[in-house]
Amino acid sequence: MLPWSTELAGRIEDGIVHSELLRDNPLGDPHDRPVYVYLPPGYDDSDRRYPVVYVIQGYTGHVGMWFNRTPFRRPFPELADDVFRAGDTPPAIVVYVDAWTAYGGSQFLDSPATGRYHSYLCDEVVPWVDARYRTLADRAHRAIMGKSSGGYGAMITPMLRPDLFAALATHAGDALFEVCYPDSFPLIARTLRDEYDGDYANFLAGRAGRVHGTKDSDDGLIEIYGYAAAYSGNADASVSLPFDDTGAIITDVWARWLSRDPVRMAAEPEYAEALRSLTAVWIDSGRSDDYYLDLGATAFRRAIDKAGVADDRVYFELFDGRHGGIEYRYPLSLAWLCARIAS
Structure with missing residues (x-):
């Protein structure tokens, strides 16, 4: 495993979202936020439009950390590129979103104590991407994924905004709060x-x-x-x-x-209806998760089943592992989501 980066088959552009929703936020955090946009192989050679997967991070994660490299491991942007390099997975644009705060995270919610990070994601980042790239700009071709607090955000965002997202993947997402x-x-x-x-x-x-x-x-x-x-x-x-x-x-x-627990939210009629409208839901966790999020994953799987989400739209797995070191799971869900939002 090489200790340095390798050439991508696709490419990554970095940009800035000038957020009016985050301007003058309570913590004084920057309202200009970095965003990284991965464009798959072949993007520059045609006029084709692409589905989009939004990737959000766990607590204390910021967007630059996606490129951190640890011994014998590769960072997710490279693993994601491998998904599309082989040509077996429908190509997609992958967007890496920043929602950092001075407290280390936002849970991707609107809060008067941190700022309007849910609205920023949905009402500023998504339109920013659609305006600049050849996206298939509708919910059927848009997914969101993340791990830990990012997995939490991936669960609640389609419930809150089913008009924007039709698919999700949560890896050890915060759930079953009790x-x-x-x-x-x-x-x-x-x-x-x-x-x-x-x-x-x-x-x-x-x-x-x-x-x-x-x-x-x-x-x-x-x-x-x-x-x-x-x-x-x-x-x-x-x-x-x-x-x-x-x-x-x-x-x-x-x-x-x-009231913010995805398991309890799924039981509310409005959110249950939103869940039933989803075309793909990936749920997984290490079965020895340090924060018992394997139990949260199980509870969320049962909750969406009770809400009426069809079994053929759901992937659920508890694998051998803990909370950390599970980035190798992300390419699996990415490929699975892309196959379901491509057409």
Whole structure:
């Protein structure tokens, strides 16, 4: 496995989306956002139009990280290129979207505490791509995929905007919130007590003056706060935590989180109807996922079955693996989606 990049059969263009929806967002994050657009082999040689797959990232992911290279592994843009190089998969445009925030992520939701990242994706990125590239610009030829928080975004975005997306792939996406999140609440409460006098404001202020990760607790603290900013952000841009200083659940705030759970959303009539309209749903997870998202994947599979999504439109698998190191699964879902949105 070569430790450097190889020549692609297709090509990648990088652009900037000048987002009005993210302008003056509560965190002061940039409203000009990078976007990478993969054009498949043959794009420049014809007037053909192509289906589009939007790729979104997990928590603390930003778009440039798709090109990170680890030992004995290849980054997804190269693996995706291989999908089309052989010519066995219908070609597609692949769009890598950035939704980073100062808290490490947005969950691809509109939140008064972070910004309008769902609307940015749907109402700015999608039209930007359609205006600049030869896309098949309708929902039947548009899919979204991601892993972890990106898998979460891939589940909820077609439910919220079935007019835009007809297919999805979720790899170990956040789901079944009562299983995947609460185990961390007592640890966070204890860490806040012991290191920050029980106050998240002290953590955020201290973190601003040093390099993130110089304290062992940084990642866990910012992750839960980022989720809370997405799921239970308030109109004044404040953030409500779903647990108290003992780690016990605060019922009304937790209910706001649960209302965003893809498993529970699938049971709502409006979202169930949106799910039934999808032509392809890929769900997978490592069966030893560190956050029990294999159980979330199973619950989501059952939820969409109950919602009435036809079995022949669904691929479900639990494979041997954990939460990390599963990028080799993405080309499988990409090829599967492309075969179903191509015509």
